Amino acid sequence: MLDLLWHGLVNVAQWKYMLPLFAGTFIGVIGGSLPGVTITMTVIVVLPFTYGLDPLAGLAAMTGVYVGGSTGGLIACCLLGIPGSPASIATTFDGFPMSRNGEPGRAIWLGVWASVWGGLLGALFLVFLTGPLAAIALEFGPWEYFSLFVLAMAMVAGLTEASLLKGLLSTAIGLLITVVGHDPIGSVPRFTFGSEFIGGGFPFLPVLIGIFAFAQIMTDLEKLNGPRNQPVQALAGVRLERFSHLKVNLEIFKQPFLLAWATIVGLIIGILPAIGGSASSVMAYDQAKKFSKTPECFGKGHPEGIIASEASNNANVSGSLMTIMAFGIPGDAVTAVMLGAMTIHGIQSGPLFISQNPDLAYGIYAAYILAHPCMLLICVALMPLMLRVTSVRMAVLAPVVLVLCVVGAYALNNTMQSVYVLLLFGVVGYVLVKLGFPLAPLILGLILGDQIEINLVRAIMTDANPWLFLTRPISGGLLAAAVLSVALAIWQHLRHQNRVVEEEPDF
Amino acid sequence: MSIGRDGIAGLVLLAISLVLLVKSFQLPSLPIVPVGPGFYPAIVLSFMAVASALLVLQDLIKRAPVTADAPDAPRRNYRLVVIAFAIVGFYVLLLPLLGFRVATVLFVGSLQAALGRPRTPRQWAVLAAIALGTAMVSYLVFERYLLVLLPRGAWTGF
Numbered sequence: 001m002l003d004l005l006w007h008g009l010v011n012v013a014q015w016k017y018m019l020p021l022f023a024g025t026f027i028g029v030i031g032g033s034l035p036g037v038t039i040t041m042t043v044i045v046v047l048p049f050t051y052g053l054d055p056l057a058g059l060a061a062m063t064g065v066y067v068g069g070s071t072g073g074l075i076a077c078c079l080l081g082i083p084g085s086p087a088s089i090a091t092t093f094d095g096f097p098m099s100r101n102g103e104p105g106r107a108i109w110l111g112v113w114a115s116v117w118g119g120l121l122g123a124l125f126l127v128f129l130t131g132p133l134a135a136i137a138l139e140f141g142p143w144e145y146f147s148l149f150v151l152a153m154a155m156v157a158g159l160t161e162a163s164l165l166k167g168l169l170s171t172a173i174g175l176l177i178t179v180v181g182h183d184p185i186g187s188v189p190r191f192t193f194g195s196e197f198i199g200g201g202f203p204f205l206p207v208l209i210g211i212f213a214f215a216q217i218m219t220d221l222e223k224l225n226g227p228r229n230q231p232v233q234a235l236a237g238v239r240l241e242r243f244s245h246l247k248v249n250l251e252i253f254k255q256p257f258l259l260a261w262a263t264i265v266g267l268i269i270g271i272l273p274a275i276g277g278s279a280s281s282v283m284a285y286d287q288a289k290k291f292s293k294t295p296e297c298f299g300k301g302h303p304e305g306i307i308a309s310e311a312s313n314n315a316n317v318s319g320s321l322m323t324i325m326a327f328g329i330p331g332d333a334v335t336a337v338m339l340g341a342m343t344i345h346g347i348q349s350g351p352l353f354i355s356q357n358p359d360l361a362y363g364i365y366a367a368y369i370l371a372h373p374c375m376l377l378i379c380v381a382l383m384p385l386m387l388r389v390t391s392v393r394m395a396v397l398a399p400v401v402l403v404l405c406v407v408g409a410y411a412l413n414n415t416m417q418s419v420y421v422l423l424l425f426g427v428v429g430y431v432l433v434k435l436g437f438p439l440a441p442l443i444l445g446l447i448l449g450d451q452i453e454i455n456l457v458r459a460i461m462t463d464a465n466p467w468l469f470l471t472r473p474i475s476g477g478l479l480a481a482a483v484l485s486v487a488l489a490i491w492q493h494l495r496h497q498n499r500v501v502e503e504e505p506d507f
Numbered sequence: 508m509s510i511g512r513d514g515i516a517g518l519v520l521l522a523i524s525l526v527l528l529v530k531s532f533q534l535p536s537l538p539i540v541p542v543g544p545g546f547y548p549a550i551v552l553s554f555m556a557v558a559s560a561l562l563v564l565q566d567l568i569k570r571a572p573v574t575a576d577a578p579d580a581p582r583r584n585y586r587l588v589v590i591a592f593a594i595v596g597f598y599v600l601l602l603p604l605l606g607f608r609v610a611t612v613l614f615v616g617s618l619q620a621a622l623g624r625p626r627t628p629r630q631w632a633v634l635a636a637i638a639l640g641t642a643m644v645s646y647l648v649f650e651r652y653l654l655v656l657l658p659r660g661a662w663t664g665f
Contacts, residue, residue, distance in 0.1 A: 183544035185544065218592070222584050222587065404645070407655070416603050436513070
């Protein structure tokens with residue numbers, strides 16, 4: 001295994017992979033640091049550039065975006081008090097107060113170094129645990145897969161903050177989108193209304209780009225000229241005070257338990273499908289506060305808060321990569337785009353991915369590991385630029401991002417139909433956001449829809465007894481866990497009924 | 508008892524799921540396969556119909572007072588969203604007619620102007636530079652370097 005990893009590292013260290021990785025990481029850091037631009041949107045912007053590259057180069061660029069974006073978000077957190085991306089939301093709680101106390105440099109670099117160490121610690125798990133996880137997945141029959149997907153969807157729908165019903169409906173809409181087109185067994189057209197284009201089904205990536213990028217940009221435009229734009233200048237362009245990198249690192253390693261625990265929290269949240277970085281950042285922050293000897297200092301510029309949040313959101317990336325590589329299920333929207341890119345290159349994801357494509361799999365591990373020094377280098381060299389980038393106006397950004405979304409959809413198969421699908425689902429996504437429907441369950445439904453149907457039909461074709469879904473131990477266990485997670489969600493919703501606070505939609 | 512936004516959304520989704528549910532029952536069954544092409548859609552749609560009905564019911568029983576903007580939330584500029592969607596719509600419409608380069612210059616320029624109207628000649632120059640730059644750089648990178656083809660204009664041939 002270490003041989004393969006070494007081979008992967010040497011392979012990715014070549015210019016043809018290093019350049020896309022470096023560029024991806026750079027764009028990720030910039031995208032992450034722009035408030036209103038999420039990591040998902042950044043990876044969508046990078047997507048069309050990867051069409052012309054070889055698969056590993058494209059995936060390296062996307063991995064770079066993912067790692068860079070998870071770190072870049074902290075710059076806006078510390079300087080503006082607004083998360084640059086949802087994944088770094090909890091960094092705001094202590095990063096901004098620390099900056100306001102006159103230590104913006106310490107706040108930012110604590111975050112950057114915690115990201116590096118959290119991410120690299122996560123890499124250990126990624127490299128050593130993905131294989132065994134995939135081995136477990138290989139034991140799965142269609143019953144277990146079906147139940148696993150049901151569990152994934154139940155968990156995601158249950159975790160949505162708005163309403164469990166809306167989460168479930170959102171999942172159903174995602175599943176419904178995949179039903180349109182020819183059925184996978186007998187190629188009978190379903191709900192196509194005579195349209196030849198829909199006959200092939202809605203292409204996945206344009207739907208994803210429309211729902212995520214368009215809906216996000218349009219909700220950002222609503223707030224344009226609003227009061228939120230005023231504090232944006234708060235500390236933007238500030239000069240960082242003198243400080244020592246060694247001291248910052250000592251501060252992090254003084255509490256190895258905090259770093260390790262935040263990493264594990266991030267990793268676990270990452271492995272669970274479609275929950276995303278924001279949950280891991282908040283949960284690790286919460287855990288750090290609970291275990292801290294000085295919980296009263298949290299929220300006032302406590303370094304522990306920054307370390308926990310940033311270490312966990314980078315470890316979250318490794319968790320998401322584990323899920324996609326072991327099971328073929330994306331851990332979040334960013335890995336969903338990566339999955340889409342893999343499909344374009346004809347790579348089949350799933351438990352056989354690592355054994356069938358060892359070069360690619362270990363190349364992704366290597367890209368993930370190397371993205372961290374790249375990110376550090378970019379932060380060291382370009383911090384003054386990034387301090388200014390946070391103040392780029394949405395009026396400039398939005399048109400450019402939208403052009404790249406359109407290119408991403410068009411270049412998929414060089415037809416305008418994909419662009420029409422993009423526009424259609426852009427409107428659908430925006431309307432759903434406005435109606436308070438969470439988008440993460442929809443995307444998961446969209447991604448898993450085909451697989452759920454195929455595994456369900458395959459299970460029934462193998463043995464018509466439907467009780468097998470419950471009586472096979474793993475399958476039954478997974479379904480029980482799905483019911484439990486929905487029940488837990490209902491219980492929690494009932495408990496917190498009066499504590500509903502409207503939050504930013506989490507893309 | 509009045510119906511709210513969630514209730515209306517639920518009703519629309521309920522209608523869609525019921526119409527498609529009927530359609531899924533009309534799909535032909537296949538001779539060898541034990542379950543036909545309508546089997547799985549019927550499960551999804553039934554689930555969707557029940558969840559939509561529950562959403563309507565929930566809305567009717569308990570009209571949550573806070574669903575939209577909280578009172579201290581920033582004022583939302585929906586006019587801009589409508590304009591932005593319209594401009595994107597025109598862009599998509601013009602793309603196959605004018606070609607990527609011309610349509611993109613127009614799109615980036617007009618959307619920027621709509622989002623933040625330039626006032627001085629310098630701001631107009633910056634706007635034009637960004638519009639031209641976006642079109643040219645993306646064209647060069649995609650077509651020349653990455654060999655990704657972009658739309659040609661039916662009217663312009665460019």
